[in-house]
Amino acid sequence: MLSMGLLGILASAAVAGNPQPDSTAMPRAFEVSQLSIRLSRQAGNAVYQPWEVRLSGGGGEILSHDGKQWSLPYAAKDVVALLNALYEIRFFDLPAQYSTQDVAQLLDDGSVRMIQKFTSSSGGNSVCVNIASFEKCVHYGLQAPVELDRIFQRVFADAQRQVGQTSTK
Numbered sequence: 001m002l003s004m005g006l007l008g009i010l011a012s013a014a015v016a017g018n019p020q021p022d023s024t025a026m027p028r029a030f031e032v033s034q035l036s037i038r039l040s041r042q043a044g045n046a047v048y049q050p051w052e053v054r055l056s057g058g059g060g061e062i063l064s065h066d067g068k069q070w071s072l073p074y075a076a077k078d079v080v081a082l083l084n085a086l087y088e089i090r091f092f093d094l095p096a097q098y099s100t101q102d103v104a105q106l107l108d109d110g111s112v113r114m115i116q117k118f119t120s121s122s123g124g125n126s127v128c129v130n131i132a133s134f135e136k137c138v139h140y141g142l143q144a145p146v147e148l149d150r151i152f153q154r155v156f157a158d159a160q161r162q163v164g165q166t167s168t169k
Contacts, residue, residue, distance in 0.1 A: 026092065026134045032076045033058030035083065038128045039155055053159045055079045063159040070163035082155065086129065089147040091138065098140035125152060 035057035042050040051065045057079045061072040103117045127148065128137035138148065
């Protein structure tokens with residue numbers, strides 16, 4: 001009986017030493033074909049389809065809008081370079097939504113209270129990174145880190161230039 005208990009403890013320790021992969025955590029190693037990055041821009045009028053850039057380490061990169069699609073010449077190394085640019089700005093630590101802004105409010109009694117102010121254009125842009133079953137998306141409007149918006153604008157401008165489109169707004 002005691003040996004059965006010790007065997008159970010040893011088996012538990014062995015399992016703890018070899019943790020199972022977590023599908024909610026970003027993989028530390030993966031095939032480039034499992035990497036995709038999607039950037040989407042919704043104009044003020046939600047009637048129109050959003051502009052979208054889809055980049056994949058496995059090929060098939062496109063710019064799409066309103067049912068039209070244009071092929072983009074991105075190499076796998078360029079998609080990995082974009083992933084590195086997102087790492088540099090700590091994209092994976094950002095909140096999923098930039099729809100609120102903290103604001104200090106002075107009350108009549110002289111105290112200060114922090115309130116959250118909601119922005120109406122919070123869902124206009126999004127950046128999503130998929131690796132195997134892992135996904136991280138950040139949705140934003142006017143309130144977003146400047147570095148994220150710079151990357152977003154650069155990718156859209158590059159895609160637009162490559163396919164000869166002049167407006168993605």
